[in-house]
Amino acid sequence: MRISTEPGWKGTLARVIFASALLLSIAGCAMVKVTSLGPRDYIAMKRGDVLSSGKLGDVSKETLRVAGIEPDECARDVPECTQRLEQLKGLEDERRISALAEIWTQRAIGLTPKNPQAIDEAALAAWLEAARNAYAYLFFTERSPDERVFEDRQTQVRDYYNYAVQQIVTQLFARWKADAGVTFGPQVAATVGEWRIEMDDEGLRLPGHTTQVEAMVPASTLRFAGLRSTYRRDGFGAEMVAQVPAQVLGEVVAPAAASAGSYGRQTSGGVPVTPGFSEMPFAPVSVLVRFEGGNLAQVLHTRNAVVEPHDPFRVTGIDIGGQPIPLAANFTAGYGLWLARSGFAEQALRSMLGRERGIDRPHLYLMQPYDPQRRIVLMLHGLGSSPEAWVNVANELTGDRQLRQRYQIWQVYYPTNMPIAWNQAQIRNLITDTLAQFDPAGDAPASQHMVLIGHSMGGVIARLLVSASGDHLTDTLLDERRLKGEHGARLRQRLQAMLHFQPLPNVDRAIFIAAPHRGTPVASGRVGRLIGRLVRLPVTLLEQFGEALQDLAEGQGEDASVARSIPNSIDNLRDSDPFVRAAADLPISPRVRYHTIVGQDDMSLHLVESSDGVVPYRSAHLQGAQSEKVVHSGHSVQETPQAILEIRRILHEEALQNH
Template identity: 50%
Template sequence: MRFQQSCRMAVWLVIAPLLLGGCSILREFGPVVEVHTLDAGEAIELKRGDILTRGKLSDATTQTIRVAALDAQACAKPISADCVEALAAVTGVAADRRLAALSELWLAQAQAMKPGSEQQAAWLETIRYAYAYLFFGDHTPGERAFEDRQTQVRDWYNYAVERAATGMFEVRQQMSTQLSAQTRWNIAGWELQLDMRSARLPGSTAVPAELLPASSLSFRGLRSLYRRDGFGAELVAVMPDEPLTSAPTRDGHPAAKRNQQPLPWSEMPAPSMTILLHPDGDDLDSVLHTRTVRLTVHDPYVESAIMLRGQRVPLAANFTAGYGLWLARANFNRQSLRSLLGREGGIDRPHVYLMQPYDPNRRIIVMLHGLASSPEAWVELANEILGDEALRQHYQIWQVYYPTNMPIALNHAMIRRALGDTLAHFDPSGQAPASSDLVLVGHSMGGVIARLMVSSTDQSLVQLAADRSRLTPQQIKRIDPMLRFEPFPHVSRAIFIAAPHRGTSVAGGRLGRWMAGFIRFPVTVLEELAHTLAPNAAASSHESLGHIPNSVDNLDENDPFVRAAADFPISAQVNYHSIVAQANAEEALVDSDDGLVPYRSSHLPGAQSEKVIISGHSVQQSAVAILEIQRILKEDMTQREEQLTPR
């Protein structure tokens, strides 16, 4: 027995090292494959986590490295040029897997580098391999439409383009003016070709003052951020912009003549754009060896997709970032108060802001804010229209920013002129679709002005001016065009929001009179009025103008101007709508108000629709009002398309 036991032990001593050395089962004393249950978050993170979202390589890239017989730990280091070179030289691994992994590895390298030419080269290598994967890999983008891996690679491409483009812009800003105007230049050992044929920047300056990634901007004060998923980097080009203030003076006296005034319009100085970088080459091998890249700039309002390598590719876009950045930097809140009080730093005449580069084929929505307000009044409405694809394709927004201390009649006349001059500039022939079927949207006092724009008057305002002023018949004749008018051409629809068409008792009450007492007109305005009334008089003749009613005076329900204007007939060619705010839902509608404007003043007989919303006076910002305006615009859009469709 002892002998047998000894023999067995000897046999085991001989074969055990062989078994333990060649069999993992005996070595581990467990199964080769083990299974673990993941919760939903862990499963999605495993599929979608990558160098951008979690700071380490994606699971798919790590698997590719292992399949290629490379050291996964070494490749995971921030900078591993040997790993990149080795993986690029590997054969036997599917092109899609290899190209995607190389794009992420270069991205990891770029993130670990300091800004400079080496980092720029790494961004361009990231772009090269992502571009090669998307358009020259084993499958087309359409075939991979539902793959998480394609979404990852697209995100790497977009991010690398964003970083490369902003880095190139910073380098270009440091160049001389002559060099920065070129369309070909070298950077990081690559030749860059600049192509801006698909985009137009506002103003006369060809180069932005700043180029900001939209992804780096976060906004407070906006309910929604509207963007479109797709290909390319979403950027905001911040253009040089002169602050809009009172007219310049000369020798201490305001420049009253019109030809000395700045343009009455400008395009929003922070347009959104989409940028692509295209490595040169018509096949995989040429793309992987090129040192030439083409940068193209696209207007997301004009182009929603492009044809690229035989594929229809949707363009990424951000429709909120530029608008939000403009509002955040414009300081409208302080300036509008200065304008109301007639203080230095305010404005003394209306200005038309185009929210996007002029498009002759999109209809124009003209927005008019209310008392002591500015384009900030439309922050939510404009953002929702810009973010709605159907509305964005059919409309463009023009916002009128005007000094709200002026008499309503004067503001109305100047706004008409500013809009007319703007339309004449962009469409001299008046034949473009944008110049017809305008839509006016006015809140509060802006609603009163919008109503005047679609109305016609008779002798009543002229007679009123003659009765209430010390003006001579000759002077009355000079201001006759301001007091006698017809509906503004080509307006087909108007939306009045909490508009005091018949005034309000608040303006004539103690608070209104107290507020009106602080209002002053800028000297520029007084000089221009004096020049209009007496062209040959001395510059100081404005002192003899006497009392001129301001905007708060005009909004008093007992003011003769607002009482006369309330009865002016609205053009039969204009469909109009009312949005009325009611502060107290328990109160009878006919006796209610919004805290400032009574229902009897905001109600208009003959309106196509009247929407009553439980809200205070700033109802234009409410989600319910915005939905109602969107409904009206889409209904209007549908009706117009039906009229244009041949039967």
């Protein structure tokens, strides 16, 4: 009998292959092969998972296969798959529970509606399962988080928890808003299938002490143009932004800025009186979901959960099972969202031109809920500008961990068409009144060692706030008007608040950025005169100072128009303006340490002959400054990285000196 008809070596080869296959089938051995991975495959294998690729990561798939379950089979019936994994003996708790966290995350993603306002109970229940398994893995398995600190798997599971909590809060808030309005607090609860969810908001302090929330926005979904960096704190919990309705903070400053709310609501004779300050209505919030139970078995079988929102400025960490855990936070998202929705750019232009829907008085914004223990950095923008001028400055200061722990940022938004003397008086009163509201005794750290930062015209105003006028301004500006007798006395009395002042006692450091302390020839040039003719003072100012303006007109000895008798902001910035020339000679308080930052747009010029394109160096330079930083820049020098680093250096120095 012939086994093969193949001639020679071919027949021999066929017999060898047949014999080898028969031997392998009898032995039951698998063929093992090896391939080399590139860097992209290496990272994908170690860290790729359902959140990064939409598919289960290798660790979860391996766990399922060890249990004899195919990933596709598990995805078709997650409850059945969960039961099989829970009943499997010999599998480590960490491996099983981490796989379940990812499996439920995959299931929840598939069930979650595309519309974030839609409510789906099955999806919400799946997110709760994902969060609970992740929570159990992180804090109730045999090893503590510290023992796994360098493990990729722990980072993945923490991300499953944080993302699940973000989704839970988003869906619960949509449900609470539909059922109970927009109230946050312990009275808010929800039932989802067998789940009972409650709220514990003891760690949360919202703007204006309100419990009303208009929207809860996941910070991870926001991307900003115009901000150089996004500052976060890695840790445990979901990073959210709570939007407080402007109306619960008080009257709005102007219809154009829906978020420009005021703090509280007062009445005088039945007429609403708007305080001049408010907290930023977009607050960063870090949210946890805790699950009932003191051990692994209890946590894995509970259906009771508590939602815990926290203010990340005040709460940096929490305790779970006796372990200190850092709290995740996003410090940029709320600020960026506020500026993006403020309408400040258009409103600031309207204000300068005296148009409708502008502002006619200063308003002070607190970038976070008032903290009596943190010192205040107060920022003043320049001509035709708004808090948007400080977008990267404020963000970078908030992003600096040490500065964030020591300082809180306040920003003044003021009408830049008004005379400098009027604005400085209004801002001076605004700062004093706001501090008195929060700290009547004036002994909190927030009321001491304030730092002023002013850009351009805001720098001029900042210098006036730390200067003593004596009778110099009154004598210099009014003597030439030939005002005598009753007219002169009445006018001096009327202008007392604007022209006679003392340094703010709360300030002991100031930073002047591109400030035209001695005016600028640009304001007198063709473009400056053109803009000056477009600037209009509000009727309210003319009415308020009508009698004084009439005295000024009479003192000029001519038939002067009342409206032309008072200078606007552009007039005040001219290097020939009597007010700016007189103000340049006022002494700065010896208690105040001050610094200058100036721009130089043409580096080929000698410094003393240069300018930033708007303000000459000679006008921005101040004798006696503790430091002067020259930056190759145009007039918006405050936005340059070099200027921001200099501000940070000064504030770190200030913090050490007043520790």
